[in-house]
Amino acid sequence: MTKWTEAQKLAINKTGKNIIVSAGAGSGKTAVLTQRVITHLKNNIKINKLLILTFTNAAAGEMRNRIRKKISKDLSLKDNLYLLDTADITTFDAYCLHLVKKYHFLLNIDKNLKIIDEGLITLVKDKILDEVFDNFYEKEDLLFLDLIENFSVKDDKQIKEAIKKIIKKIDLVSDKEHLYNDLTVTFFNQDYILSYIKEYEDILINKISSINDLIMLLEGSGYDTFYNEMVKAYTPLLNSKTYDEIKLNIEIPTVRRPKGSEDIKDIKDSITLLEKEIKSYLRYENTEEILTSFSLAKNNAISIVNIIKIYYEKLNQYKFDNDLYEFIDIEILIIKLLKENDQIRKEVKNSYYEIMIDEYQDTSDLQEEFINLIENNNVYMVGDIKQSIYGFRNANPLIFKDKYDKYAKDDIGIKIDLLHNFRSRPEVIEGINTIFSLVMDDNIGGANYKKDHQMLYGLKDYDENYYTNSDLEILNYNDDKDDFTKEEKEAFIIGQDILSKLKKGYEVYDPEAKKLRKATFSDFCIIMDRGTSFNTYYKIFEYLKIPLYIYQDEKIISKDDIIVIKNLVGLYLKVKNYEFDYDFKFYFTSIARSFLINMPDEDIYNYFKNKTFKDSTLYQKLKNLPIIEDSYVLINTLLKEFNFYEKLITLGDIKNCLIRVDNILSLSKEFNKIGFNVYDICDYLNELIESKYEITVKGALNNINSVLLMNIHKSKGLEYPICYYSGYHKTFNIEDIKDRFLYDKKYGLITPYYNEKLGNLITKELNKHNFYLDDISERIRLFYVALTRAREKIIIVTSLNDDCKLTLSDKNKYSSFLDIIESIKNYLSKYIIKINLDDYNLTKDYLDNKKSSKELKKDTKLIINKKIDVKNNIIDNKKISKEIVSFIDKELYDNLEYGTYIHKVFERSNFFNISKEDKHYNLINNFVKTLNITKDDLLYKEHEFIYEEDGNKYHGIIDLIIESDNEIKIIDYKLNNIIDESYKKQLKIYEKYLKSIKNKPCKLYLYSILLNKLEIIE
Template sequence: MSSPTPNQQRAIDENGTNIIVSAGAGSGKTFVLKERVLKTVKSGVPIDNLIILTFTNAAALEMKNRIRKILTQNKLKDAEIVDSAYITTFDSFANSIVKKYNYLLGMSKDFTIIDSIVVTTEIKKILDDILEEEYKNKEEKFTNFINHLCYKKDDTLRDSLIKCYRSLQNIINRKEFLNTYLDKYYTDSFIEQKLDEYENNIFELLGKFREIFELINEHCTDEEATIENEKTKEMIDNILSIDDLIINFSQLKVSKTKRVYDDEYPNLKDQLDEVKKNITKYLDYTRNDLKRYYLSTKDDVEVIINILLKLDERLMKFKDEKNAYEFIDIEYKAIEVVKNNKDVQEEIRNSTYEIMIDEYQDTNDIQEEFVSLIENNNVYMVGDVKQSIYGFRNANPYIFKSKYDKYAKNENGTKIDLETNFRSRREVIKCINDIFSYIMYDNIGGANYKKDHIMEFGKKFYDENNDKDVDYNVSLLNYKREKEFNYSKDEVEAFIIADDIKKKMDEKRHAYHEVDGKDAFIDISYKDFCILVDKSTNFELIRKILESKGIPVYIDKSLSIKEDDEIFILKNLISLLICIKNQDFSYKFKHAYASICRSYIYRVDDDEIYNIFKNNSFVDTKLFQILEEITKYIDVVSNKELLYMLIDKFDFINKTILVGDVNARIIKLESFINQADSLNKFGMDIYSLENHFENILSSDDSDIQINSIKSDIDAVRVMTIHGSKGLEFNYVYMPYMQSRFKFKESGLISLNKEQGIISPFYDDGLDNTFMYHLNNLNSIKETISEKIRLFYVAITRAKEKFIMVSEFNEKITNNVNLDEHDLLSVKSFEDIITLLKNYLMPYTKYIDINTIEIDKNYLKSKKLDYKTMINKTTDKIETKKLNIHAEKLENKHFSKTISSIINSELRNTLDFGIKMHYCFEVYDFNKNNIDELDIEDKCKKCIKNFLKHEEVKNISSAKVYKEHEIKFNDNGNIMHGFIDLLVEYDDHFDIFDYKLSNIDSEEYEKQLNGYKKYIENKYKKNTNIYLYSIHQDIVKKITK
């Protein structure tokens, strides 16, 4: 970069107060930070008197390297102590404070960081204990609470309570929040304030309704209808409360028919109807009713508070006993030690010249609280509120915005704007300014773009270096698929991008690069192109299509441990080990067994799996025998050693070649081994490891991201917009804009600081309070705001050109003036650009998809997939029933062997049979839990039919064994089988075998007589044997 701009120089020089630097994309933020550090160290301040904080280890390492380099270049000896300076993450800094002052907290400094998923497992255990205690106590408020919120099962309630607790953890002084909750959140003043907010949201919609209504009237061609519409407008203006709106809203109608309006009417009427529909859903209750129903939740909320208090106390006791904490706990302990010890606070303040915070827009409430305790009017904050895109990590952009607005008035600090962009071409910057002036506001987006954030062009090199006749403006590649077109939008957009990249490469375009520290305009290569998407769903599709066109692709993403097969395989192997160890061959065993058979480490075909299940011949398989051998070590070796055994015995590493992405899969396996080792340190064995994997798989919030290995190969980059933050590319594409935003709705119960604990009310059934709707309205606003900021991040990655791809309807007309209220209805990026259609039309290029090469050749991807290795044919196979003589030469089984080829009808019948066996297996014959079972009604009816028979009238008082395995040596033959239902009475046993229909086979009788012989020989009791036909509802006693 050349000499600093005046504002950059201010950002480098200014001191003596708190400073916030609003650094727009490409404005030289990194340059300013390192120059400020250099100036400070040159002035005599040691580098270890600075605290420089950021949010990721990678960012902290990069910052250290840059500071070391610039100090070395200036021959400053502080370069030698950069590694020991506080240039680190918030988490690491808090960790160092707690370790240093651990004695003041009464804790060992040898504490460890515990995985949040392990904590979630413990939370579930503790919550189970608390609820069990409450059920036994039968306290009236708790009983009412359960009756209100639960129907048959309490699983949804449990999940909601866990999410509530996780939200509670982000509230500073959470115990005080809970203990004072009822006194604050049920006061008249609080409720009235929230009702006003609720009404204001509805009246914002009503304002939009009036605006569209007025436009419709302007297009009215009939004088009488115009007069009627004017009266309706007057009625709208006289609506002053939600009660008025309830009374009058149904009367707010457009006069007469569309024949008295011009051609713009249909579109405007559709917009009016959409707003009307949004308003109507908030008009069920008067203001007094809204208040009354909210107050009625107080007892239920009191129960929730008591559960959360107990959960918090017991969880913290668990962490203290294990001397293991989450990062958030360490941050709270850092706050505690500084807050409660003035000498510590003063020591940190006196030894710190300045606290510098990079990416300040990503700060959360806890981090802000910590900084406020150690600052001394010496905090230097750098960031860009327009790039705050980490709400899912609890980043709070309004911390930045609040400081920015205050310091703009010179209240407690100084504001500096870096508005000159040195990254992008003039044309790109103009389009960015135009677009975000339309769609980014204080209330929606979190910044008044037009007033405070307009960027200036700074890279003059571009003006003198450009390709002739090239349009560098932002572009929208628009296309239309006919109904009969046999390709999806996702496929078409990838083909359009492939075609565009090939054209640009063939044209031998040039692009800006820095070469040996100097600006250069050189030939483009594939790594000049980047494809950015909101979600990673289509990464593989993009890769296959581009590679089929000869374009190299590099997918740059973090590895999700839930994304590939490894976690499922390991979890199921562990489940099998535990089942074999416990001689538990229930549905869980069978599900895990089938899963492993079909995985890439075993690859058993479906017919063989079917025969194993049909004959219950699990113990004779090599898979079973390998696992049975490993079970000898299950209680004597560590989790880590056990996983090594599994990986070795099943040749995991070599078999990853069958499915590709070998390095990524090995990285994941290493991660699982480390997790397993970590669990051992907390006293958790292989059984806990199984629960750990189950928790990861069952929860949307329990994924683990692993950094992938970066590559600098010459290939088109494909990444998420989140992953691109901080990066820049010459050509940036953004497809899949139709992908729907994921709006976060309140669950059964939810919790946040603003609305409090949100619980439904009960009035002859459950319904949601106005607080629920207010919370959802705010959540919608926050989601859309973050998506607008995400759009800003995407566009500002582009240096030469930004290209959107969308099936954009050019015929849509929108005569309503675009404002922030319009943005509240968007559900995708495509909706946003639809609102911008009038602006984007000059930059829209229609792509005739019949002129580009679109085909299915990409399906012949070179990436290995073991499932595709199976030869396929288009020949149709006709199956006829064929009797086959079945003979087993070695081990013998009691089960009847299948003796016909499986057609679709037989397959469906067998599937129902397997399902009914499972239902009988989970039904509790002693407790009659049929109403609690999550099974189909027809399955419940089958169980009830069986229970009506005389042969099982006393079963509830007997000992019941299900899927009881037997295995013994009979005259040199190993006999093996499973008894569906074994019932033990004082003087005899009853054996029942379930069949779907036919119970007249001699094979079945032979099978049951084998069972009878074994039971009578072993237990010396008379044994009756029965066949039960599920379809015929017949119990048949076998007497021979």
């Protein structure tokens, strides 16, 4: 029986008002939410009288399964089991779609409406905006032409891109007609402008106040004369309260610091810096000029609104005509319906005893507006503002904060804090509390951590399984080896530290066995703020013989198979249109060199040199195809004509290849539905390749014994015994807010104005100021999410700068996670451990170990995208390289998939530390014994090479190389069959390559994994 804390009991049982539950990391949020549902059921409230909203299908599915398990164990609740599958446990998107379909007749839309792919609707939107611009040009609209003339450089592209960004934000507004009036009238009202000026003055006065604080530090410093001169010089500025007064008094007489006063240099420098910052704000002569600037900018706002209004009219008509909508349209439609139909609103409102919202901190403005329309003082909101990290998905943490603060003061709702952490050791909790009590507050971070959010130790099992080495560690290295990057240094430090811990028998707590056990690779996780260094870690960990699994989403469009499909479609269109231009040569070369044709470079060169490319089989095959206008039919025809699926096997990773191809085929079907043709899909694929849009396949966690590497966003919701944090010196990727035209909920349209020269409104500076504060707040919350993933140990690897002068008063200047640590390092001194890089065996040898598969794919992409200057003929691709001539059926596919899987197992296994409980133990143990592999041998797995002989270049990947003092063994392992002459030929090429770089005799082996059979190749 679960022993609930008093706060948890309150969160489970309290009813009668709106309730907000602030559930910190590891506080048992999901368990509490599930138990509250069960409590309602026991009080004779049926499951179909609860509306449970989440943000992902996975979360909704998990909640449904948890409830099902609980109900199944209690016979008194069995009636609810029959209702569970149809109960409203769902995402916001799915629930709104359900309501729109239910009441479609009132909205005058088809019940069978479809949700359109984001990439496809983006193409539609781009075309519509182009049409709108063309219409304004044709009409010679004067306001529009002034906008273009005053703010375009070469063309109207920049203005278009800025308007697209504005539209993305306006998409989130339910009442656009009201907004249009605000953007052209309300926000230009003098009262509004005066409020902006007041806000602008407040920023300046805060900076002046900081100057005053610094001057006060000089009092009693022993430099009385200097102090008195500073007071006299700055008094007029310190007494200034308006923009005009500050402008008048900003020129400060020079006050020189006395000789020998190095101890107050920092103070004087800080004052000078603040003075420069203030001057940068004083670009207007006076307040009158600020007021005039808004008058001059108003016509630009009217012109942009005119464009946007017509854009939405056309887009909405397109969506209506084609019954195609985005989820954001669905939310707006249901809000419109509920506002205009009081009877429907009451019907929905009275359908539920309670509305329960999980991860409430991620709610958007539209979702909150929807909830407000159907709530009946019966909303139960669970979340944690400290984990609100999805601003880029339109999450608004202020929604949570405003309710939390309001319910804390007033009796209109109930605030409950779940502070006990049942995940982490007390030392981990202490370290996290220390950091965030200092850096997170109401203004920056969005929560008064010290007052309301400090975690309490909850998992008392750790008391009986105490491990002495659980304190937070900040491994501080001297950044003095210039021949290594920070990424390399930190990867080696972490890798060597993991190996050291395992060698020393480091122990972690096993929550299932409820006792300590020896740590394994899978107990370690590395959490970085971005994935740009993942490939470096992959290569270094491979060199150190540490299995590493990178958990990340995969951009499918950047893969070779999709690039080949795109280029094949492009080549087909060029052939059919008799267009033999540069693009034709590019497409021809790409396909000729690809895995579909494998044409020698010399042949390609001769085809173009002699202008005989029309004689090629490739050209003839495309020429003989009929003209096909259906995108789906065309791609399918090309795949079949070029035996795509059979040849796809040569790329390896078959499952993901098929997923990617299936995505493209599904997209091509959608193209037909929305009236786009084969040229459009070619343009679309080109846009995808250029990363303008993205299609991703979600990454999946594996159960293989390997260290995990991921970014912070991927780590949310996960937990690991030992977590390393690295790469935190990198500057935050701040979204570009330098666009000339911007939209902000508070300030409306922010446009430049033209008055003999270009100028910016003060709202641009206000928007920038607020944006940086919001961004830093989210970064602090990201840091909290990262550190709270750790159960037993936090290890931050970084290089602190002794000269860094950042303090807690500089929180609004944070530009990296390292800045956060730097600003509080004096408070963290007991956690900082100085380390010497010489102890971590840094070496560049890892670069020669082998290229990682990720790097290979990256290189190959570059080759494909270059002109005809291509030099190597790839004859041997990953793992499966003999020619397959039969069409790939399910049985063959399953066998190939299993073979690929077993190859991965062998690739990631360290061969010596595998547990007997591991289901692959026998396969690996047999292999090690048969090959007589010892711990002294050097092992190179999946070793990629490029080797040239007699003018030919060979490119392949060797499964395993075992190097001892006297010889080299080259092993090519297969799942089953090893009787094939092509395998022997491959091994001979491998041998030639290795003999060219190693002065040792080589032995060649083919090994059947399932048969445990070894064949020596003479």
